[in-house]
Amino acid sequence: MKLKHLIVATAVASLGSVSAASGDHYADFPVTLNGYDGDATTSVAYTGQMARHVLHNSLKKLAGSGTGDNADELLEQMLAYFEGGDSLDIIDPASKSGFAIKQSEVDAISTGKNLSGKAYGGYVTGWPGQMTGAEVLRFMIEKAAETEGGYDPVNGYNYAQLISKFAMGAVFYNQAVDNYLDERIEGDVKPNDKPYGEGDHYTGKEHVWDEGFGYFGAPAHALSLDAATAYSIAKQDPDVFDEADYNGDGVVDLVTEMTYAHAYYAANADKGGQSNYLNTIMQAFIDGRQLIADADGEKLSDDELDQLQGYADTIKSNWERVIAEAAFKYAGSVYSDAMALHEAVEEGDSVVDLMPTYVKHWGELKGFALSLQTGGKDLGSVGVQLDRLIGFGPVLLGSTQVTGIDGDGDYIQSESITLKEYALNMLEVQKLLSQNFHLVARSNDRLGNLESLSEQLESGANVEND
Amino acid sequence: MPGFNDVLSSLTTTFLDPSKRVFVGYLFLAAVIGALVWMAQGRSWRHYPRAVLSRRIWWSPSARADYQILVINQILFLFLAPWLLSHLTLATWLFEQLHRWIDTRPSVGLGWPDWSIPILFTLSLFLLDDFARFWIHRLMHRVPWLWAFHQVHHSARVLTPLTVLRTHPIEGVLFSLRSAVVNGVCIGGFVFFFDSRVDLVLVVGSNVFVFLFNLAGSNLRHTHCYLRYPAWLERWLISPAQHQVHHSAEPRHFDRNFGAVLAIWDRLYGSLLVSEPTAPKRFGVTRRRRPGEQKLVTLYGSPFLQAARVIRRWVSVRTTTIKQVNKEGRAHG
Numbered sequence: 001m002k003l004k005h006l007i008v009a010t011a012v013a014s015l016g017s018v019s020a021a022s023g024d025h026y027a028d029f030p031v032t033l034n035g036y037d038g039d040a041t042t043s044v045a046y047t048g049q050m051a052r053h054v055l056h057n058s059l060k061k062l063a064g065s066g067t068g069d070n071a072d073e074l075l076e077q078m079l080a081y082f083e084g085g086d087s088l089d090i091i092d093p094a095s096k097s098g099f100a101i102k103q104s105e106v107d108a109i110s111t112g113k114n115l116s117g118k119a120y121g122g123y124v125t126g127w128p129g130q131m132t133g134a135e136v137l138r139f140m141i142e143k144a145a146e147t148e149g150g151y152d153p154v155n156g157y158n159y160a161q162l163i164s165k166f167a168m169g170a171v172f173y174n175q176a177v178d179n180y181l182d183e184r185i186e187g188d189v190k191p192n193d194k195p196y197g198e199g200d201h202y203t204g205k206e207h208v209w210d211e212g213f214g215y216f217g218a219p220a221h222a223l224s225l226d227a228a229t230a231y232s233i234a235k236q237d238p239d240v241f242d243e244a245d246y247n248g249d250g251v252v253d254l255v256t257e258m259t260y261a262h263a264y265y266a267a268n269a270d271k272g273g274q275s276n277y278l279n280t281i282m283q284a285f286i287d288g289r290q291l292i293a294d295a296d297g298e299k300l301s302d303d304e305l306d307q308l309q310g311y312a313d314t315i316k317s318n319w320e321r322v323i324a325e326a327a328f329k330y331a332g333s334v335y336s337d338a339m340a341l342h343e344a345v346e347e348g349d350s351v352v353d354l355m356p357t358y359v360k361h362w363g364e365l366k367g368f369a370l371s372l373q374t375g376g377k378d379l380g381s382v383g384v385q386l387d388r389l390i391g392f393g394p395v396l397l398g399s400t401q402v403t404g405i406d407g408d409g410d411y412i413q414s415e416s417i418t419l420k421e422y423a424l425n426m427l428e429v430q431k432l433l434s435q436n437f438h439l440v441a442r443s444n445d446r447l448g449n450l451e452s453l454s455e456q457l458e459s460g461a462n463v464e465n466d
Numbered sequence: 467m468p469g470f471n472d473v474l475s476s477l478t479t480t481f482l483d484p485s486k487r488v489f490v491g492y493l494f495l496a497a498v499i500g501a502l503v504w505m506a507q508g509r510s511w512r513h514y515p516r517a518v519l520s521r522r523i524w525w526s527p528s529a530r531a532d533y534q535i536l537v538i539n540q541i542l543f544l545f546l547a548p549w550l551l552s553h554l555t556l557a558t559w560l561f562e563q564l565h566r567w568i569d570t571r572p573s574v575g576l577g578w579p580d581w582s583i584p585i586l587f588t589l590s591l592f593l594l595d596d597f598a599r600f601w602i603h604r605l606m607h608r609v610p611w612l613w614a615f616h617q618v619h620h621s622a623r624v625l626t627p628l629t630v631l632r633t634h635p636i637e638g639v640l641f642s643l644r645s646a647v648v649n650g651v652c653i654g655g656f657v658f659f660f661d662s663r664v665d666l667v668l669v670v671g672s673n674v675f676v677f678l679f680n681l682a683g684s685n686l687r688h689t690h691c692y693l694r695y696p697a698w699l700e701r702w703l704i705s706p707a708q709h710q711v712h713h714s715a716e717p718r719h720f721d722r723n724f725g726a727v728l729a730i731w732d733r734l735y736g737s738l739l740v741s742e743p744t745a746p747k748r749f750g751v752t753r754r755r756r757p758g759e760q761k762l763v764t765l766y767g768s769p770f771l772q773a774a775r776v777i778r779r780w781v782s783v784r785t786t787t788i789k790q791v792n793k794e795g796r797a798h799g
Contacts, residue, residue: 339570339571342570343570343571346569346570347570420565420566421566423565424562424565424566427561427562431558447558447561448662449657449661449662449664450554450557450558450561450653450654450657451554453557453653453657453664453665453666454552454553454554454557454649454653456666456668456671457553457591457645457649457653457666457673462638462641462642462645463539463543463631463633463635463637463638463641464486464487464630464631464633464641465619465629465630465631465632465633465637465641466599466600466603466709466724466725466726
């Protein structure tokens with residue numbers, strides 16, 4: 001009797017492990033579209049999003065490649081990646097020793113894709129000039145073309161960082177959380193009992209969900225990777241090539257096996273062991289996709305739509321926190337950089353090495369802070385405070401700061417606070433982000449020691465007498 | 467809004483958290499040390515449990531008032547806690563202000579061994595806290611309207627370890643403020659100068675020096691176990707006997723031994739009294755018991771009336787003095 005129980009238990013456990021293994025991978029969900037009689041074996045499709053990831057990666061590389069005298073040529077090149085072009089090479093990620101990449105052209109992933117057409121159309125309050133997200137990106141691209149290495153020391157901008165970090169928010173985050181995981185998962189929009197578009201082999205809801213997943217930028221097998229490995233894949237570290245090459249074909253497929261954008265930053269935050277954003281978001285994407293697959297081509301019921309909305313909410317809230325964690329980290333870096341610069345100025349030391357680092361970190365902070373405001377959610381006073389504390393540009397050595405743009409598109413600088421006061425603003429930014437987005441990873445926390453020490457000591461009521 | 471479970475949890479924490487004075491482990495240790503003292507006085511250990519658990523002590527009107535105050539204060543402070551100044555708020559404020567007050571943020575102790583800064587921080591925190599306890603305690607005795615509230619603690623006629631929590635809520639608020647200032651100043655200051663190298667040396671979740679103090683029988687201070695230290699040691703550390711002298715109803719013992727752990731503060735301010743061979747005869751504010759002195763309404767309400775009287779008298783004296791000065795001024799003019 002006992003043996004019989006053991007055999008049954010083992011069989012159940014084995015079944016469980018088989019289903020868990022297949023459930024780890026965002027792939028191979030079957031074709032469920034009623035009446036489909038084509039050859040496709042899976043309904044999963046998100047190549048358009050992955051093409052945009054490589055467009056973004058390549059654009060970032062170009063933004064940092066200016067020589068100061070190739071502005072027109074560089075601008076044309078960058079705009080091709082931003083607005084779309086024919087036969088574009090993948091500049092990044094490209095094959096390197098020990099880390100071979102399958103595709104070398106954008107068209108090999110998907111054709112006719114661009115970033116500009118999908119960029120946030122709302123007004124960006126944190127950048128001067130009253131521009132939309134797409135206009136801000138184009139403005140930055142034009143400025144980047146005129147610089148050397150994407151670096152503008154006069155106004156304190158690193159365009160490679162600004163363009164990259166803001167594009168991730170204005171395109172990927174905005175499209176996913178304010179479009180695909182928002183109005184498009186409602187019942188009557190892109191229903192599950194009809195193809196997404198005419199002639200498609202996947203249903204409306206299947207493809208909507210896939211597109212949301214694609215924008216996140218995680219490899220399809222991310223759940224089987226630890227955070228450090230998922231992070232190192234984006235860095236093309238040869239040590240993790242075998243883990244990246246999931247199907248073992250000797251090359252990394254840029255559609256299914258690479259880490260990009262916010263998935264990379266989720267892994268970066270999770271590496272510290274305090275958070276679990278990558279797994280949480282991946283699991284919600286897989287669970288949501290399984291729910292749609294289980295509907296077997298029928299329209300989703302109200303209960304199923306509620307459940308799907310629950311998965312979408314998990315993804316959206318955690319994705320927002322990933323961006324806030326990154327902004328938090330760079331606010332800490334800007335604090336240290338501003339203090340170091342202040343000290344160097346006081347001591348009469350050189351700032352040649354300090355300034356580019358400060359400007360780079362500021363660009364990263366600003367890009368992520370702007371991104372937080374592109375998710376379709378009104379951040380209210382938090383957004384206003386972030387804009388005011390960070391400003392339109394970093395505080396420069398003479399206590400000046402960019403405060404606007406004139407009619408010719410040139411920056412206007414005005415007298416501002418000191419570098420030391422600006423460093424204190426960064427502490428306020430960290431407090432603001434930490435409190436409003438319930439951050440847990442809090443990398444580079446400049447106030448963390450205060451908090452951890454305070455937690456160790458009794459606070460509040462203390463009625464012990466002497 | 468705190469509920470029944472919060473009150474229960476707060477009460478449980480009082481006895482199960484090693485950072486609290488009346489943690490069961492410390493109470494047990496105090497009982498063991500008390501037994502040793504009992505036997506050292508030539509008495510049989512067989513009689514010790516009966517003496518320690520005497521109903522005359524533990525069920526006296528004074529002890530019962532202790533229990534009631536303990537529960538009422540726990541409930542009261544659950545509501546008050548969100549309004550009290552937290553040491554994190556103060557530490558953050560100081561940390562930011564130091565950036566403004568000091569031109570460049572110095573990196574102190576860069577070549578020091580890793581263990582040195584946590585020890586320095588823990589020791590500084592202990593010393594500052596101990597001094598602040600002494601100073602506030604002294605103030606409670608010397609400022610009449612503060613004494614009105616502190617005398618609730620001194621109105622205990624018998625001392626049990628729970629007497630340590632016999633505190634008027636107004637005094638409790640002042641103690642919380644004291645803790646916030648001490649902890650906030652230490653944390654904010656140390657983190658500014660030593661950055662992330664600051665840490666607290668903890669033993670079972672409690673400051674190592676506070677842990678040692680509690681381990682050494684701190685709870686005997688509020689008992690009838692008259693444990694004296696050698697006279698030379700009582701000039702450095704306050705013994706349980708010295709604290710019992712502080713609670714004595716004898717006028718010659720009034721305003722002595724304000725210290726919590728260290729006796730050096732009392733020496734500096736001239737209030738130290740080493741223990742005498744015999745224990746004080748009675749505890750309390752007055753020699754004679756006053757009717758209703760252990761009633762809750764008296765313990766919670768009368769300090770407000772007394773404080774109001776003191777303040778009214780002070781205002782009246784000030785007004786009279788000012789009038790007199792003005793009158794004299796006009797006469798001279």
